[in-house]
Amino acid sequence: MSSTSLKASELLAPRCADCREVVEASVPVVNHGDLQFHIGCSPRCNTCGRAMEPGEGGWRSEGRVVWEPWGYTVRLSRLWCEQCLGNATLGEPQAHA
């Protein structure tokens, strides 16, 4: 019988918020608040469909808290990029076209 419980190092390791794999410190990541994503797992804008880029801010998201073996985390359901939010605020979608 082998234990299925996670080691402390696995519990504390940062996880990709999309694929749930441990994010190695050596690989580039996309950050959104407290969440991290691999570049290839980067979330996409619900309106224009483009992927979030490393270092980019100003995105808004909706999500729900879920329980994973290593603790509570947030599963994002919808996101909007800064440009789409800006366009919505101005009410002039063609302003920066």
Ligand SMILES: [Zn+2]
């Ligand atoms: Zn990932």
Ligand SMILES: [Zn+2]
């Ligand atoms: Zn967008």
